[in-house]
Amino acid sequence: MSNGAEPQTQSLSSRERCPKASGLESLAPLVHSVEETPDPIPTTIKGTIPAWINGSLLRNGPGKFEFGEDRYTHWFDGMAMMHRFHIYEGNVTYSSRFLRSDSYTLNSEKNRIVVSEFGTLAMPDPCKNIFARFFSRFQVPKATDNANVNFVKYKGDYYVSTETNYMRRVDPQSLETKEKVDWSQYVAVNAATAHPHYDREGAAYNMGNSYGRSGFFYTIIRIPPPEERTEKEDSADLSGAEVICSIPAPESRKPSYYHSFVMSENYFVFVEQPIKLDLLKFMLYKIQGKSFHKVMSWEPQCDTIFHLVCRHTGKESQVKYHAAPMFTLHQINAFEENGFLVMDMCCGDDGEVIGEFTLENLRRDSGEEMDKFYNSMCRNLPRRYVLPLNVDEKAPLDQNLVNLHNCKATAKKTKPEEVYLTHEELHNDELLQYGGLEFPQINYNEYNGRPYRYFYACGFGHVLADSLLKMDVHTKELKVWHYPGLYPSEPIFVAAPTAAEEDDGVVLSVIITPRKVISQLTHIYALKRKKLQ
Template identity: 55%
Template sequence: MDTFKHQKSRSSGDKNTKSRKNPKHFTDVHGLPCIEKIVTSVEDIPEPISTNIIGMIPNWINGNFLRNGPGKFEMGNHRFNHWFDGMALLHQFKISNGEVTYRSRFLSSDSYQTNKEQNRIVMSEFGTLTMPDPCKNFFQRFVSRFELPKPTDNANVSFVTYKGDFYVSTETNIMHKVDPETLEAIQKVDWSKFIAVNGATAHPHTEPDGTVYNMGNSYSSKGAYYNIIKVPPTKVAEEETLEGTTVLCSIPAEDKTKPSYYHSFAMSENYVVFIEQPIKMDLLKIVTGKLTRKSISDGFSWNPKLNTILHLIHKLTGKVSSIKYLAKPISTFHQINAYEEDGFLIIDLCASDDGQAIANYNIQNLRKSGEALDEVFCTHEDLHGEDLHKYGGLEFPQINYSKYNMHPYHYFYGCGFRHLVGDTLLKMDIRRKEMKVWEHPSLYPSEPIFVPCPYATEEDDGIILSVIITPNKDKSTFLLVLDAKTFKELGRAVVPVNIPYGFHGTFSSTA
């Protein structure tokens, strides 16, 4: 069957396909409230400590709420330049019978250990280039500038699962298997030992049977390629990690020396959807960074003259659609959901019409106050009413993933972004285009995670978990629990330590 006809795309029949999008979600850095403490280093708390419960934590919630993000922003007298560079700090909120304990642990990565031992930044990160070792002689320092940048293993973006095991991940080829009970790193795992990729995203998608799909780049003399990765659902032997992983297909970059940056991708029942956006990575600048004294982030650029390209890959065959789907230039970090319905493929995502998002997260900003193909040009439909604009747009989207990922759905949850980090929690009704809001001045919520109630009968039967950062009040960070249906506060667990603003997390039930 022809790929275009078999796939289900929102189209009027004349190949004017529509994909949904959210409005611009990053704001000007001027006039910000003081959020410096959001990127202030903290100490880890390896042993669990009690929290102060205010209100009520439902007794049916039993499990670990795991979070990941940067927790240390300097080593000795050296400071990291970018929010993405901070040393990974893993968090666990253990919820049981209405009580909550908290612990945290710095990831014992090579980057962290080496930096700590030498009391300076030794390992380069995304926005920070290491300085030459002052103990080396001039010749040694000069030669070191010609070395290729070593990929960081500072996995500070997310918790992910493969074959039932928990990993912390960033966007390089290195992950760390982690014990979700103690937060201790168990094993360093290199994607390139199993498949020919130079990294993978921290946002894989999981099928109901446990099969996981991801994406990763590869580079060769022929140029850059985007690879669709497939990880089997179960282990054959206890000692294996990513054994059996395969590359479903490879897609050549439009510009072989300047592939697009991507943070995540979309997946429906039958298709992987990759969005090739006009945020470009100049490979020459990146590989010569030590010589030119430029960080990896200096090799990123936004080209508004380029269209966005949507690639559709059939999951069963690995075949890429011969139809080229185009959209106006947009930048996107996170896709919300994708599903097939009535002959259409619906893609919902958070998007911006400029590519400045990555540059906005420099620490100084946060501390301020060949073959002829058919072409389809995609337009968008907003998922919201005008009331969203006053919240600055939306990011960190989450849904009732276990039940509604790859299926038609009604609700998603996210953070309103007016101040570079989330300052409100939002529940979006995409059918009625209505919105519920949780908002308190000087409180900064993190990514909202949906946890379904036992025996839930409706999509929003459950609770929302979000860590609330309180930069203007010492040692008062708390875990917020909202009723997902009403978006009213049920309770909070106040932690007697400071916690920096993090990235992503997950809930692992122990019931």
């Protein structure tokens, strides 16, 4: 809860600061079911793809929104469709497959929705008698394996993942679905994020949770680097995975929702934000006829708390870092400098936004209806928080401890083992013209956990991303790629093989348009160094 030690200032939210939009076109064509393309097809190339780009761009997301007469209600619920753009010697082929998850298979067999998702509750089988339908509501809801969020890599294998305890191993070339993997069979967690981090030795790190009689814990997991494997060992292998830190939730029955976590060279940071999950409602939501996202609540009376953990020992710092309530899904980068941990994140002022991406909202008519929805939404903007790493009894009270050059973020010790943070806006007013940003990416292999200068993201001048952005965090200069009617996906930075500078390379993004929707998404844009053109 807010400690009251830090005076609360009146400031405009990102919703109030961003210009109002008008005349927005409908996005309905972008959120409808598509057909898979399992056999690779050629694509039309406009311009030139650098000859050194050879490999596959793998994308994942919802691609089917109904079974029979049943319809999903939330964008996050659609059945996972995997996409592969294979780039070789300036040519590109495209293929796609639906993930053959248990959810997809069962729904297909019954020709209706039988597995609940984030925003859609599966109803009892109408063919059962009234007593069977009644008691089915009291069954513990099963977690979905509809892994439609991200491609991840553990010990050399590729998986698609979501935010439950289940992943699916996949073949990155054929997109064939392989075995279902349950995190809890390898390590004591009930779920894990779809956004792991990787170190330079090849180990992977993720964040999960566990709960039982002793309470609810946020857990940090380490998966060791890949070992040499024989061709006969064609099976999932998460052996050696271990929980290296467990952070108890202050309220065991109302833990914080999280989508990702922060990692620097020597530290993890778990951001405990005031989006709460009511576990009692979670156990009852099926009885009450509510979908999972209804158990989440935005509670802005609570502070945001940053938990600092040493990567080498797994020990959590006794110091708790508090900040004003905010909402974050994705971190940009974090690094250590002169006794401080600098964290850059995409943040918003209203955590209710996660429940607003219903298909009903996304399919609103062009013009007034779509404008009204967009203008009511909170925008996420880049912010910098700075954590002083050496806070002891000698640190003065109520004085700014941050002395980094040209840094406007503050950190004040308000009581023993508690520090209150205020952020620095990591942008200028130009960004507001593009509606804020999300899905940040950096030159990850070289600069993750280290001081950096550039990141790339999607701009949101519409409900879905409608521009690509390049941000210089030193100067806050912005470069923009935007064409009306084109909607890009998360940008992926690929460094040139002879890169001498941080931004020497290209950015890859899949572009689609509602004016001419192509079920085989065949547009890839390569954005050259220092330009978005």
